Amino acid sequence: MEIKARAPGKIILAGEHAVVHGSTAVAASFDLFTLCSLRFHSDSENDDTLNLSLKSVGLEFSWSVGRIRETLSHLGGPFLSTPTSCSTEAVRCIAALVEEQNFPEAKIGLATGVSAFLWLYTSIQGFKPATVVVTSDLPVGAGLGSSAAFCVSLTATLLAYSDSVSLDKNQQGWLAYGDSDLDLLNKWAFEGEKIIHGKPSGLDNTVSTYGNIIKFRSGNLTHIKSNMPLKMLVTNTNVGRNTKALVASVSERTLRHPDAMSSVFNAVDFISKELSSLIESPTPDDLSMTEKEERLQELMEMNQGLLQCMGVSHASIETVLRTTLKYKLPSKLTGAGGGGCVLTLLPALLSGTIVDKVTTELESCGFQCLVAGIGGKGVEICFGESS
């Protein structure tokens, strides 16, 4: 029997960088998914291995369950209903298991993801032979929450067959977890994220778990129900960036110009709050859908100006902005900046021809274009055949 889970990516709609300095930020799920399938080996198969296939990055791993047990059983798991951090000792033991697999040097940045897999698998399911296959529509390392979607979809499959969650295994098609089960799932996914990122904010896994829109400030997350179907063009500039260095450069600018930057962060805070209220408010209220979209575009354009004021834009981002603006579509960077991804709202009444034209033009610059709805569902699972 096979179980599948799919978990969405995330984008930051407003407030990146400023959130580090106390402003509100707004994130949304992005309806491109990471799909994880899990199949436990039956006794009759006589296959005593744990296999991990990461299709979209072309990596395959296989361990004998005996070897894993030998290396990790002294750590005390499984912990199932008590999400537990991977200790330094556990990190060391797991790293040894990953190294044994002759990890290709060029993809060494993905090794922590494999460590997260081993920790989540053994902590939740112990030492059972199985095959896990992961595919994803989300580019890796582009700030779209691919690692969180990986941890969330993986955890969703691992928890599905445990007694800690209640699911109707006979239901057909995609199925949502209950709220309290989602809390457990989210905590486990966060433990995976910690292995991958060190000190993640917890935002990415929360968005991927619960979906929809999340407002966050000083570590507090507020779930928001979107009342606007919103479609976004996400353009990946493919320019790699150093998030830590960018965050540090904003902090240094803030030290040099504390008063001005504090006002800039205040402006971002107001923009985030206005943007989340707009998305939350029923449509139509005072404003028609088109008017709300125009407001959103204006807020995104304003936020982009403030990000430029913080010094985190990049020539590649400016190229995207200029290109979409030719079609009267304002854009903003999303995430760390300095490259990475750019967000363009696609109004509901925008013709497909325009979308095709702008996409073609962006792709001719060497960028990757992704179009998807935002603010959709979080993680879902499917027993047996998925739809």
Add this chain to the structure above:
Amino acid sequence: MEIKARAPGKIILAGEHAVVHGSTAVAASFDLFTLCSLRFHSDSENDDTLNLSLKSVGLEFSWSVGRIRETLSHLGGPFLSTPTSCSTEAVRCIAALVEEQNFPEAKIGLATGVSAFLWLYTSIQGFKPATVVVTSDLPVGAGLGSSAAFCVSLTATLLAYSDSVSLDKNQQGWLAYGDSDLDLLNKWAFEGEKIIHGKPSGLDNTVSTYGNIIKFRSGNLTHIKSNMPLKMLVTNTNVGRNTKALVASVSERTLRHPDAMSSVFNAVDFISKELSSLIESPTPDDLSMTEKEERLQELMEMNQGLLQCMGVSHASIETVLRTTLKYKLPSKLTGAGGGGCVLTLLPALLSGTIVDKVTTELESCGFQCLVAGIGGKGVEICFGESS
């Protein structure tokens, strides 16, 4: 005997648009000049005309003094030491004199400048035959204060031969007015600006009159002595813009997003204050000249981001920004935006080769490049031969 005056242009270093909403702005004189020469006709010449030649825009005018007296003498001038506004009646009479000259339709925008000339000339000197020749390095209508430099240089020549000012007419070379004489001159120039612009702020004529740096907020002007020799590249995009419409669009955005925009204007206020303190502070103090230049560049880049947040940038401006940034030179728009001019600080130690390269590249885009010092002297006059 001939008298000449030269008056500098102006640039806005920080705070445009935000100043309309109560923020501080900083302007500086820009060492490109409008040169005005005045020669009264001697009795022996038997030439009873008043001639105006506007060399840089290719316009020539000639009135008989009798015709001017007949049309304007009932207005009660000259007023010399009492700067007087041009009444509606006077505007009407002067417009008739301008119309008689078959003003070319294509240059009709300059007609108010000729009206200002007639008002200033007759109000200060009455009805004397003379020839006035004006040349200028400043592009017209580019936000560099060309009309103010015109009014200031003209007024300087007109006042020089009056009893209202005290000047050593035997001194050789360029000569400055005394402070109280400058006040009179500035008031008259402002009357000319009112004829040209309707409701000018008085900033442009004040910068052209006194030179140096001026901080202004809510109509209050503060003179600042620069302690940094600063050279700027001013790039004229040659894209015409509608200042009134741009100011209105910022106000409309402010009505839609009052809290966010108010923080943006606060940020600009802090930037203007920091920038003027930096220019005023002795060099070297805590910071070396190079460090101060880097700070200035950063403040200009921040201000540009905030102007983008206000929505007053333009594709042509972005092209200039991108081009100068290739040479690691940040830029900002100056003035109304939506086209117009862009300002780039040229650090003292920047090689001439780089300046040539960036200038060549900008000119190949169809832009006009002007390089000059800022914060230099205001209006000066020269009796006889000028140096």
